[in-house]
Amino acid sequence: MGATPSVLVIGGGSTGCGIARDLSMRGLSVTLVEQGNLTHGTTGRMHGLLHSGGRYAVADQASAEECIQETRVLEDIASHCVEETGGLFVKRPEDSEEYFEQKLRGCEECGIPTEVLSGREARKREPYLAADVDKAIAVPDGAVDPFRLCVANAASAQNHGARIETHAEVTDLLVEAGEVVGAEVTHESGPGTRTHGKAGTTERIEADHVINATGAWAGRIGDMAGLDVNVRPSKGVMTVMNVRQVDTVINRCIPKGNADIVVPHETTCILGTTDEEVEDPEDYPEEEWEVDLMIDELSKLLPVLQEARTIRSYWGVRPLYEPPGEGTADSEDITRDFFLLDHADRDGLPGLTTIVGGKFTTYRMMAEDISDHVCDRLGVSASCRTAEVPLPGSRDERVLDDAMDEFGLTSPVARRSKQRLGDRASEVLDTDGPNPVICSCEGVTRAEVQDAIDQSGTDLNAVRIRTRASMGNCQGGFCTHAMAQELHPEYEPGQAEAALDELYQERWKGQRHGLWGEQLSQAMLSYALHATTMNRDHATRSAAGSRTASDADAGETVDFEAFDGGAPGGD
Amino acid sequence: MSDADSPHDPGVPDDEIPDDEFEPVDVFPESELDLRSGADDCYKCSTCDTNCPVAEVDDEFPGPKFQGPEQWRLKRKDDREIDPSIMDCSNCMRCDNACPSDVPLSQMHNEARAEYVDEQMSKLSVEYWRNRVLANYRKGAWLGSKFPRLTNALANNGPLRKLGEKLFGLTAEREFPAFATQTFREWWAERGGAQVQSEEKRVAYFHGCYANYNTPEVAKAMVRTFEQFGYEIVVPEQGCSGTPMFANGMLDDARRDAATNISSFSELIDEGYDVICSCTSCSMALRQEYPELFTFEGTADVAAHTYEALEYLRIHEDLRGALAGAEVDGDGEDLAYHAPCHARNQGLARQAVELFRDLDGVAVEDVGDSCSGISGTYGWKAEKYEKSMAIGEEMFEEMDEAEGRTGMTECPTCAMQMEHGTGYDIRHPLEILEAALVES
Amino acid sequence: MAIEQEVLVVGGGLAGVTAAVSAARTGADVRLVSYKQPTLRNASGLIDVLGYTPDGEGPLVDPFAALDDLPEGHPYERVGADAVESGLALFDDLTDSTYEGNHTERNALIPTQGGRVKPTARYPASVAAGLASDERDALLVGFERLVGFDAPLSAARLNAAGAPFEARGATVEFPVALSADPKVTRFAHLLDRDEAGEERQEGSVRRALVERVVTHLDGEQRVGFPAVLGDDHPEEVRADLEADLGVDVFEVPMGPPSLPGLRLEDRLYDALDAEGVRIETGNPVVGYEAGADGDRVEAVAVDRSGATVPYAAEQFVLATGGLVGKGIDSDREGVEEPVFDCHVGHPPDRYDWFDDRAFGDHRFARFGVDPDRELRPRNGRGAVEFDNLRAAGAVLGNYDFAAEKSGSGVSLATGFHAGRLAGENT
Structure with missing residues (x-):
C-alpha cells in the first residue's frame, strides 16, 4: 500500500x-x-478502581489475570494517573467463610499477591473499618483517574x-x-x-x-x-463522598452484590455500585433508593459513612455485550x-x-x-508499543518527589498540582504572572486552568476533567464563575457566560443527589451567591436595546431609567 | 502470622478480646487523628479568613480555611508534608468562634502544627528549642520565682536581652514580666488555705502559671471574691494548662501536663467541686482543647465543669444584684477593656462590659473586637514581633482614643501587649470585682 | 435562675439584631445570644426588599407596590406593608449616612460581581456612585490577584445588557507586592492603613493605587473597584481615591467574604450596644424548657462546653437563620428546626426538595417555619407552637430570598415585627 x-x-x-x-x-x-x-x-462515569483482578478471582479467572497484568503496566506507563492504594477484601461476620477461602485461593491461582489480615490488622490500616469486621485479604488494587x-x-x-x-x-x-x-x-x-x-x-x-x-x-x-x-446497557450508581474516609480500596468479600466497594479517588471516596439493565444509555431513571443503598450498605463496612457528607452521585452505563443466543437473565451475570x-x-x-x-x-x-x-x-505490520512507552505526564516520575520545586505555591497545592500534572508540572506551572488559586477545594491554580483551556477551548467541563477544578465540596459554587472569567478576553463575554451556565448545570446535575445536611447548606449558599448577589437567574437587557447586539437575544427587558438614579445632591 | 483464624464470637469487636499475640491497637493513636472528616462541615464561606488577624497583616499566610479544612482535605494518608506556614498561625482561635458551620479549625491547626514540629522541624534547631522553652514557661518561671529579684534584674538587662534575641530568637523589644516576690501558692499556704468551708458551694481553682508566679494579686482577688460569696476553695496540684504548648506544636509536653490536671481536677469534680480559672486561655484549654486533643478518662467531665471566674458567678450568683448596690472607691476610673480572643471563643467577650456598665465608680469602654496580637508566646519570637505589633495596632489606637488610661483584660499576655503598646496599667476584672464587693 | 431578661433573641444576624433593637425600643430589657458569626457577613451588603415576584416577574421598579399580591404565608404577607416600611426605617436610622436609597420608593439596579445588575432597595454609600441607571460612563478596575471580579468582562456584560452608559474595564496589579492569594481583608487592611507597612514599600498605598488607575481613565466620571476599599475606614479610603482621581469612586459588591457585609455587621453591633442590648456570642442554644402546660417557653438552654445553662425570659425571638445559618437543619430523612423543634413543612420525598435546573424552582429554598400573623411558628395543624416564641428572618419559610431578592427586607420587616411584639408583651 x-x-x-x-x-x-x-x-x-x-x-x-x-x-x-x-x-x-x-x-x-x-x-x-x-x-x-x-x-x-x-469512562467518565466509572468508580476509578484499578483492578488487581481480585474482584474476578473466583468467577472469571481469565479476566483476573488480565487485570493484574494490566495494572502493573499502567503503574509504569501512567504513573500520574494511578495511585497505588492497595485494596482489601473485607469479611463481615455474616459473610461466607467459604467464599473468603475461595477468594484467597482464586487470587493465588491468578498470580495476585495476597496477605490475610485479622480484623485488628485491617483496622490498623484503615481505622474507620467497622469494629466487627472479621478479617480481610489485602491485594494490590489501585485507584485511577479515568x-x-x-x-x-x-x-x-x-x-x-x-x-x-x-x-x-x-x-x-x-x-x-x-x-x-x-x-x-x-x-x-x-x-x-x-x-x-x-x-x-x-x-x-x-x-x-x-x-x-x-x-x-x-x-x-x-x-x-x-x-x-x-449491547445490553446496565446502569450503576456511584456516590461521591466529600473526603477520603479510607486510603485503601475497600471491597466487601461476597460473591456478588450491590454496594460492595469504596474507592479512594483523588480527594474523595467513591461508593459503588448497582447493576441494572436499562433500555437507553442516555435516558434512565436516577433514583433516591440507589443513593440510600450505597450509604446504608457500605456503612456496614465503614460506619462513618452514615454521617459523612456526600457531594454528588452519578450513574454510569456499562456496555455489556453477549453474543446472540446467550440470553443471560440478570445483567450482573453477563460476562x-x-x-x-x-x-x-x-x-x-x-x-x-x-x-x-x-x-x-x-x-x-x-x-x-x-x-x-x-x-x-x-496489511500493516507494526507492533504495539503502548505497554512500554510512558504516557505524557508519566515520562519522569521524579517530579513528584522533588519537594524543592513548589512553583511558589503552598506545599499541599504544589503537591496536588504535581500529582495531577506529572512531568508536565514545570511546563504548566512555571509562569511569570501571578498564579492565584482558582479552585480552592481542589487546589487548582490559574496556570493549570489556562493550560486546560489551551487544550479544550471554551468547554469548561473539559477544563474540569483535566484539572478537577469545581469537583470539590462546593461543587463549583465558589469557582465556576472564576473559571469562566479565565476564558475572557480570549473568548467573548457571551461565550464565557454560556460556558459557565453549562458547567454550573453539570455540577448541579450530580449535586442534586446529595442534597441534605452539609451539602444542602452548601447548595443554598451557592444558590444565594449566584442568584442573590450575582443575579445569575435573571438575564437582563435594556428596553432601549443592547449596545452589542449578539448578547441581546436573551433575557428580560429593563427600563433602566425607571429605577433609582441616585439621591438628589448625593455623590 | 495472623490471628484471622482465631475463633471468637461473631459480632464482638475483636479489639475487646484479650489476645496474647497482639498489643492492643489504639484505633486513633493520638498523634494521628484523621481530621479529614472535619472538612465535611466547611462550605467555603471564608468567614474564618476574614477573622484571621495574621492573614490581615501577612498575605503570605494562607489563612485558617487553607490551614484547616482545605489542607486536610487534600491530604492522603502517606502525605506527610504540612505547609510550613502553619507555624505562622498564632493560635488565637478566632476562626473557631467565627465559623458558622462548626469546622474544628483550631483542632486541625493544632494537629497539623504538632505533625509539622514532629516530622519536619529539626530538633537541633534554635527555633525548636526557643519554642520549647517558651512553651514550657512554667519550668522557667518556677526557677525564676525562687530568686525573683535577681531574675527580674537579669531579665531586663538591656545587653542581655539583645543577646537573647541574637542567640535565641527572643525579641529584645519586650520587657520580661516581673516575678512576684511571693507566689500565689506561697501566699495560699501562708494564710492557711481556705477561710470558708461549705458543703454546697465548692470550687477548685486552676490558677495557671501566670497568676501564680507573676500576678498573684489576680489570684488573691479571685479567692477573696469567691469567699465573699461563701465558696470553699481548694487549690490542688496542677501543671500548665498547655496553651503555649499547643501554640508551639509541643503536644507531647501538653499531654503530660494535661494528664496531671485532668486527674487532679476530675477527682475533685466527683466530690462536688467545679473548676474555676482566672485566665481565659487556661479555661479555654481545659474546656475545648483537652477534649479535642486528649482522651484521658475524665477529660469530658473536666471540660463540662470548668468555668471562667466571672462567668461562674454570673451563672450561680445574683451578680447583677450585688453590683447594683456596690461601688468602687476612687474618682471614677475609666477602663479600656479588651476582650481576649480566647475569652471570645467561650462566649465571654462582653461579660465584663455588661457587668461593670452600671457599677458606680468605674466606666468601661470596649476597645473593639480586634486581636491584641501577642497570642501568648507568639509575640515573643523575634521574627514574629513586627507582625504581632501590626496586629495589635488597631487595639492600641482604640485604647489611645479611649477616655481612661487604665486597661482591663482577663488574659495575662494580652495585658502584656496592652501595656507594651500603650504604657497603660492593666487590671483584671476580678480585681475590679474585688474592689466593688469585698470589704477591705 | 441567674441569667434572665425580658426578651431573649436567639441569633445574631440581620433579623436578630433588628428584633433586639426593635424590642429594646419598646423599653424592654433585651439580651441577644448568638453562636457563631452571622451569615450577614457573607452577604453583599445590599438591602433587598423585593426584586422579583415569586413568579419571577421583574426586576420590579417599585417593590412596595408588589407587596399586596404576595401569596398567603409569605413573610411580607404575614407582617403587612407597614412592618416592611418600619423595618426599613429602623435600618435607615441605625445605619445613618452609611447607607443610601431611602430617598425613593424605587429599587436601584446595582452592578455586582460578574457584571450583572440586581435590583435592591438600600445600598452602602460606597456603592452609590455605581448605580446602573446613572448615565455617566464608568471605568471598572479589577486586581490581578483577586479572582472572582474580572473588570473587563464585567464591563462588557454591562454594555451587553444595555446599561445607559459606556463601561470599560481594566485589570491592574495592586501597588503592594503581594502573594498569589491575598485575602480580601488584606487589601482592605492595606488601604485602611495606607502604608504597605511593614517592610515592603514606603508611601501611601491609596496614592500608588491612583497612579496605576489614572492611566486607564479615558474621560469616565466614575471608577468602580471590587468591594475591598477599607474595613475600618472605608469613607476615608474612598474620599482619598476620589480626591486624587478627580472622579467618583464606587465599590462593586462581591460574594463571600464581603467587606460591605462585614462593615454592616460592625455598624449594627455598635448600634445594639448603644441601644443597651446585652450581647453574648460564642455558645449555642441547644434546647428549651417549656412551662407546665407546654404552651410557653420558660428558658432556653445554652451549652457551655458541655454544661447547660438556662437563660430565662418572658418573650423569645428565634432568628437563627436558614439552611446556611443552620437555623434549619436536614438529613436524608427530613428537615427540622433544631432549637425548639418547630414544625418545618417539607415534601416527604427528598427528590421533591429540588428542581433539576440549577436555577429552577427549588423547594429547599423555601424551607422554614410557618408563622401566624404575630410571627409565632405554627405546628403542622396550624396551631401556634408557643405563645411567647416568635420567629424572624431566614428561619421563616414560604419565600425564596435568592430568587425574589428579598432576604434583607424580610429580615428587617420580620425582625422589627417580632421584636416589637415581644417587647410589648413583657
Whole structure:
C-alpha cells in the first residue's frame, strides 16, 4: 500500500483513546471523533478502581489475570494517573467463610499477591473499618483517574499525528459498494477545540477502516449500517463522598452484590455500585433508593459513612455485550469480557470493526488486540508499543518527589498540582504572572486552568476533567464563575457566560443527589451567591436595546431609567 | 502470622478480646487523628479568613480555611508534608468562634502544627528549642520565682536581652514580666488555705502559671471574691494548662501536663467541686482543647465543669444584684477593656462590659473586637514581633482614643501587649470585682 | 435562675439584631445570644426588599407596590406593608449616612460581581456612585490577584445588557507586592492603613493605587473597584481615591467574604450596644424548657462546653437563620428546626426538595417555619407552637430570598415585627 492507511475511531472513551494512541504510534493516520467530551460516556462515569483482578478471582479467572497484568503496566506507563492504594477484601461476620477461602485461593491461582489480615490488622490500616469486621485479604488494587488517563492517551495520539475531534457526533456511516468507507460527522462548533456560540458544521471523514468504540452506544452506530449489535446497557450508581474516609480500596468479600466497594479517588471516596439493565444509555431513571443503598450498605463496612457528607452521585452505563443466543437473565451475570466484532466476517460488511464489553483496567490490552486486528486487515505490520512507552505526564516520575520545586505555591497545592500534572508540572506551572488559586477545594491554580483551556477551548467541563477544578465540596459554587472569567478576553463575554451556565448545570446535575445536611447548606449558599448577589437567574437587557447586539437575544427587558438614579445632591 | 483464624464470637469487636499475640491497637493513636472528616462541615464561606488577624497583616499566610479544612482535605494518608506556614498561625482561635458551620479549625491547626514540629522541624534547631522553652514557661518561671529579684534584674538587662534575641530568637523589644516576690501558692499556704468551708458551694481553682508566679494579686482577688460569696476553695496540684504548648506544636509536653490536671481536677469534680480559672486561655484549654486533643478518662467531665471566674458567678450568683448596690472607691476610673480572643471563643467577650456598665465608680469602654496580637508566646519570637505589633495596632489606637488610661483584660499576655503598646496599667476584672464587693 | 431578661433573641444576624433593637425600643430589657458569626457577613451588603415576584416577574421598579399580591404565608404577607416600611426605617436610622436609597420608593439596579445588575432597595454609600441607571460612563478596575471580579468582562456584560452608559474595564496589579492569594481583608487592611507597612514599600498605598488607575481613565466620571476599599475606614479610603482621581469612586459588591457585609455587621453591633442590648456570642442554644402546660417557653438552654445553662425570659425571638445559618437543619430523612423543634413543612420525598435546573424552582429554598400573623411558628395543624416564641428572618419559610431578592427586607420587616411584639408583651 502506498499512502499511509487511515483509520477513523468513533468514541473518545478509554478504549477509543487507547486505540487512537496505539495505531498512531504504529504509524497509521488516525482520526478520533467523540460526540461529547473525552470520557463523556462510560469512562467518565466509572468508580476509578484499578483492578488487581481480585474482584474476578473466583468467577472469571481469565479476566483476573488480565487485570493484574494490566495494572502493573499502567503503574509504569501512567504513573500520574494511578495511585497505588492497595485494596482489601473485607469479611463481615455474616459473610461466607467459604467464599473468603475461595477468594484467597482464586487470587493465588491468578498470580495476585495476597496477605490475610485479622480484623485488628485491617483496622490498623484503615481505622474507620467497622469494629466487627472479621478479617480481610489485602491485594494490590489501585485507584485511577479515568479522565487524566484518557486525556493522556489522546494527547499521546496527537503527538503521533492523530486528529482528535470532540463534540463531533457521527450522524451516519458511509457505506459504498458494500463497504464502510467513513462517517458523516457533525461538529457542534466546527472542527478543532470547542467554542461556544460558533456555528456547527458537518464533515465527511473517509477512512480505510472504521472502528466503532462507542461502548453502550455501539448499537446505534451499528444501526446506521443496518447491523445488529446487541449491547445490553446496565446502569450503576456511584456516590461521591466529600473526603477520603479510607486510603485503601475497600471491597466487601461476597460473591456478588450491590454496594460492595469504596474507592479512594483523588480527594474523595467513591461508593459503588448497582447493576441494572436499562433500555437507553442516555435516558434512565436516577433514583433516591440507589443513593440510600450505597450509604446504608457500605456503612456496614465503614460506619462513618452514615454521617459523612456526600457531594454528588452519578450513574454510569456499562456496555455489556453477549453474543446472540446467550440470553443471560440478570445483567450482573453477563460476562465482563470484551468482544471484537469483525463485521466483514460476521455480517459481510468490510471496513468496520466494533469493540464492545470489557473493563476499563484492560483498555490498553483491548486497544492492542483491536489494533493488531485492524493492522492485519490493512496489511500493516507494526507492533504495539503502548505497554512500554510512558504516557505524557508519566515520562519522569521524579517530579513528584522533588519537594524543592513548589512553583511558589503552598506545599499541599504544589503537591496536588504535581500529582495531577506529572512531568508536565514545570511546563504548566512555571509562569511569570501571578498564579492565584482558582479552585480552592481542589487546589487548582490559574496556570493549570489556562493550560486546560489551551487544550479544550471554551468547554469548561473539559477544563474540569483535566484539572478537577469545581469537583470539590462546593461543587463549583465558589469557582465556576472564576473559571469562566479565565476564558475572557480570549473568548467573548457571551461565550464565557454560556460556558459557565453549562458547567454550573453539570455540577448541579450530580449535586442534586446529595442534597441534605452539609451539602444542602452548601447548595443554598451557592444558590444565594449566584442568584442573590450575582443575579445569575435573571438575564437582563435594556428596553432601549443592547449596545452589542449578539448578547441581546436573551433575557428580560429593563427600563433602566425607571429605577433609582441616585439621591438628589448625593455623590 | 495472623490471628484471622482465631475463633471468637461473631459480632464482638475483636479489639475487646484479650489476645496474647497482639498489643492492643489504639484505633486513633493520638498523634494521628484523621481530621479529614472535619472538612465535611466547611462550605467555603471564608468567614474564618476574614477573622484571621495574621492573614490581615501577612498575605503570605494562607489563612485558617487553607490551614484547616482545605489542607486536610487534600491530604492522603502517606502525605506527610504540612505547609510550613502553619507555624505562622498564632493560635488565637478566632476562626473557631467565627465559623458558622462548626469546622474544628483550631483542632486541625493544632494537629497539623504538632505533625509539622514532629516530622519536619529539626530538633537541633534554635527555633525548636526557643519554642520549647517558651512553651514550657512554667519550668522557667518556677526557677525564676525562687530568686525573683535577681531574675527580674537579669531579665531586663538591656545587653542581655539583645543577646537573647541574637542567640535565641527572643525579641529584645519586650520587657520580661516581673516575678512576684511571693507566689500565689506561697501566699495560699501562708494564710492557711481556705477561710470558708461549705458543703454546697465548692470550687477548685486552676490558677495557671501566670497568676501564680507573676500576678498573684489576680489570684488573691479571685479567692477573696469567691469567699465573699461563701465558696470553699481548694487549690490542688496542677501543671500548665498547655496553651503555649499547643501554640508551639509541643503536644507531647501538653499531654503530660494535661494528664496531671485532668486527674487532679476530675477527682475533685466527683466530690462536688467545679473548676474555676482566672485566665481565659487556661479555661479555654481545659474546656475545648483537652477534649479535642486528649482522651484521658475524665477529660469530658473536666471540660463540662470548668468555668471562667466571672462567668461562674454570673451563672450561680445574683451578680447583677450585688453590683447594683456596690461601688468602687476612687474618682471614677475609666477602663479600656479588651476582650481576649480566647475569652471570645467561650462566649465571654462582653461579660465584663455588661457587668461593670452600671457599677458606680468605674466606666468601661470596649476597645473593639480586634486581636491584641501577642497570642501568648507568639509575640515573643523575634521574627514574629513586627507582625504581632501590626496586629495589635488597631487595639492600641482604640485604647489611645479611649477616655481612661487604665486597661482591663482577663488574659495575662494580652495585658502584656496592652501595656507594651500603650504604657497603660492593666487590671483584671476580678480585681475590679474585688474592689466593688469585698470589704477591705 | 441567674441569667434572665425580658426578651431573649436567639441569633445574631440581620433579623436578630433588628428584633433586639426593635424590642429594646419598646423599653424592654433585651439580651441577644448568638453562636457563631452571622451569615450577614457573607452577604453583599445590599438591602433587598423585593426584586422579583415569586413568579419571577421583574426586576420590579417599585417593590412596595408588589407587596399586596404576595401569596398567603409569605413573610411580607404575614407582617403587612407597614412592618416592611418600619423595618426599613429602623435600618435607615441605625445605619445613618452609611447607607443610601431611602430617598425613593424605587429599587436601584446595582452592578455586582460578574457584571450583572440586581435590583435592591438600600445600598452602602460606597456603592452609590455605581448605580446602573446613572448615565455617566464608568471605568471598572479589577486586581490581578483577586479572582472572582474580572473588570473587563464585567464591563462588557454591562454594555451587553444595555446599561445607559459606556463601561470599560481594566485589570491592574495592586501597588503592594503581594502573594498569589491575598485575602480580601488584606487589601482592605492595606488601604485602611495606607502604608504597605511593614517592610515592603514606603508611601501611601491609596496614592500608588491612583497612579496605576489614572492611566486607564479615558474621560469616565466614575471608577468602580471590587468591594475591598477599607474595613475600618472605608469613607476615608474612598474620599482619598476620589480626591486624587478627580472622579467618583464606587465599590462593586462581591460574594463571600464581603467587606460591605462585614462593615454592616460592625455598624449594627455598635448600634445594639448603644441601644443597651446585652450581647453574648460564642455558645449555642441547644434546647428549651417549656412551662407546665407546654404552651410557653420558660428558658432556653445554652451549652457551655458541655454544661447547660438556662437563660430565662418572658418573650423569645428565634432568628437563627436558614439552611446556611443552620437555623434549619436536614438529613436524608427530613428537615427540622433544631432549637425548639418547630414544625418545618417539607415534601416527604427528598427528590421533591429540588428542581433539576440549577436555577429552577427549588423547594429547599423555601424551607422554614410557618408563622401566624404575630410571627409565632405554627405546628403542622396550624396551631401556634408557643405563645411567647416568635420567629424572624431566614428561619421563616414560604419565600425564596435568592430568587425574589428579598432576604434583607424580610429580615428587617420580620425582625422589627417580632421584636416589637415581644417587647410589648413583657
